[in-house]
Amino acid sequence: MVANGPGRRQDQSMVWDPDTSSALMFGGHASNTFQYFNDLWQFHWPLRSWAELQPDFPGPSPRFGHSAVWDVVSRTMLILGGTHVSETYGDMWAYESTRNRWTLWLSSEGPGPRVYHTAVWDPLRRAMLAFGGERGVDILAELHYFSFVSRAWWPLTTGLGPRSKHTASWDAAARSMLVFGGWDGQTYLASLQRYDANSDRWAEVTAAGTVPWPRGGHAAAWDPASASVLVVGGVQNRSDTLSFSDDFFSFSVLTGFWNELGPGAPGATADLPPGPSPRASSSMVFDTASPASLLFGGFNGSYLGETWRYVMTPTAPTPTVRCQLGQPCLPEGTDAGNLNMDNLWLKTSCQNYQGLPPLDGSRLFVEPDSYQLCSCGGSSDCILAQDHTVPVGRFIAEGPYANQSALCYIGWKCTVPVWMGVGISTNDSLIARNDCQKMLASTYTLAVTINESANAFSLDVGMIDSAGTAEVVELCWCPFSHSCDSAEDGLICFWPIIVVMLTDFQVTALRLHIQCPPGQYELEGACQLCPADQYCPGGLATLFFF
Missing domain, CATH: 2.60.40 (Immunoglobulin-like)
Structure with a gap:
């Protein structure tokens, strides 16, 4: 906990700047005391202190329920939407930290006004994905994509259902967004959904373990080392009784299990210090260098202004192996997280009975996707695929989708x-x-x-x-990443003709x-002009008479 920070508030945004080990917090409200904020604060972890920033040029108007993302390349924070009293915004603002100034980027060209939505950042494409939220009485299921480079918006595939006050976390290794909980206009949700940005598809995620109660207004962050979503607090519906929650959960993408963390977790030792009080509408970011999560503010009947930090148990990064379709695939050493690939099976899920072809150095031909590396459960001879049920790493098969x-x-x-x-x-x-x-x-x-x-x-x-x-x-x-015309391809000589066999191009x-274009028709493999008194739509179609 840190003193002399921002005023007590809820529904603010917060992003993490890894270059300075700092969090940037913007906006929020304490409307019961008629306070609506548009101040910008920086929490500097090395100094354990907050400082209010004074950017050049006027910034966004006071607002809350907006979203924020951080572009590490330009060290810029993007703010989207939000609300203040009776007005809901759809504008986008950029705070350039290297120049300490605000700039209005888009005032009307975006996906429209919204509040209590989420936004995640795809560092590979330098893009924001904004999902859900509210507009007036409507709960939204829209998903929109914003390119930092072109400063343009595109609609993507609509979500599986409307929701607001949910959380969204970005799994950069798989280029997927994990959406948990929220409010659909009638009830609080406990479902977990995954949006695959590569395929532009949504899917329900089957989860086991200690699944959190349905909730909304919780906070979440992504821990890349353990490949896990961290969820804390919110308003929970526990057996049809609403209450503020202080639960702290972790969902592992690798195992598919929810686990409770912190002093309230089953089996937690009595010497653990107490965590934050029950609350909703707080904000949380994750510091991968520590590794630790940072939590600020919220509401539990009173507005809160505390800063909390939860240090994760140090863990080795989840091994993530990548191979490209059509290329020899035999990961080893650090590329495989020092796993012994000879003892692993590749599966879509380690619980599946069947496995995919072994990674024996031959060329890879599977469906591009994220798979699991599975080791033996120890209860069998460990010979067949069904013997390997323990997930120990992730495998990304890279390449174009089939049947395009x-x-x-x-x-x-x-x-x-x-x-x-x-x-x-x-x-x-x-x-x-x-x-x-x-x-x-x-x-x-x-x-x-x-x-x-x-x-x-x-x-x-x-x-x-x-x-x-x-x-x-x-x-x-x-x-x-491959030469594509390497010596491996070789030259096959049928004198006097030399044929280049490009074996790297097998996908x-x-x-x-x-x-044939419109206005022509095909006859014995050749395109013919359409007679004046007939209609030729092109392609393989034959003549049509008027």
């Missing part, structure tokens, strides 16, 4: 608006083939450029040769259907 396709017209410029996968990049390589795995050549030579597009990628295929024929072309992928990124 697009249509291009002969003689036209071609752009594929959406191309998706796990761990793919604008620096990856794509070549055209008739068949990627069989390494069969195509009649087309395409110079494909990969561009970022919202939460996915787009492909600029260029102009399709007007002298080309209708066919299905496979775009074959190789990640930029199909997308099937490109190249067809």
